[in-house]
Amino acid sequence: MALAVPMALIAIGIKVDSRGPALFRQQRTGYMGRRFAVYKFRTMVQEAEALKSSLTHCNEHGADAIDFKVKEDPRVTRVGRWLRRTSLDELPNLFNVFVGDMRLVGPRPTSFDASAYNEHHRVRLSAYPGLTGLWQVSGRSDLDFDERVRLDRQYIEEQSPWLDLKILFATPAAVFTGKGAY
Numbered sequence: 001m002a003l004a005v006p007m008a009l010i011a012i013g014i015k016v017d018s019r020g021p022a023l024f025r026q027q028r029t030g031y032m033g034r035r036f037a038v039y040k041f042r043t044m045v046q047e048a049e050a051l052k053s054s055l056t057h058c059n060e061h062g063a064d065a066i067d068f069k070v071k072e073d074p075r076v077t078r079v080g081r082w083l084r085r086t087s088l089d090e091l092p093n094l095f096n097v098f099v100g101d102m103r104l105v106g107p108r109p110t111s112f113d114a115s116a117y118n119e120h121h122r123v124r125l126s127a128y129p130g131l132t133g134l135w136q137v138s139g140r141s142d143l144d145f146d147e148r149v150r151l152d153r154q155y156i157e158e159q160s161p162w163l164d165l166k167i168l169f170a171t172p173a174a175v176f177t178g179k180g181a182y
Contacts, residue, residue: 007091009042010083017079020046023092026108030129033122036101038109039092043080044073051075066116067145087175093131105164106130107152117180121145122150127159 024042027035048115058070070180083089109129135143135151
């Protein structure tokens with residue numbers, strides 16, 4: 001309930017800034033490769049998916065990379081930039097935690113299907129995805145997928161309540177600096 005007012009204000013800001021719904025729903029890959037709908041605040045223009053193919057040459061990790069990250073992505077709205085920098089776009093993921101698709105800490109779910117993973121990437125599917133994780137506090141989008149998988153493997157091998165608490169406490173600092181958030 002404490003988040004209802006901030007979430008309502010964010011939704012209003014999104015609606016004022018650009019046309020389209022305040023929430024974005026996307027299929028993600030989680031535990032054991034299961035696909036599920038993840039909810040986020042919309043940070044891009046409504047037609048972002050249709051515009052994606054025109055930006056493949058801008059992918060920070062290479063045009064043929066499994067993951068798609070563009071610094072200064074022209075599809076991101078003004079409010080969206082702020083939401084991404086502060087990670088407030090992820091607040092609706094709490095619904096996914098509530099229904100059991102995600103945990104507070106774990107590997108972030110990918111937008112692409114597990115069939116796109118290389119064999120050594122599949123280790124990340126042995127844990128439930130999380131709102132935050134080791135790679136979020138270690139570089140965020142500046143890390144390529146292989147580096148994120150390395151950190152996910154490290155998290156899975158060392159997973160403990162203590163490590164989860166360390167990551168949860170490190171998350172606000174990572175969000176505050178904004179490094180790697182785009």
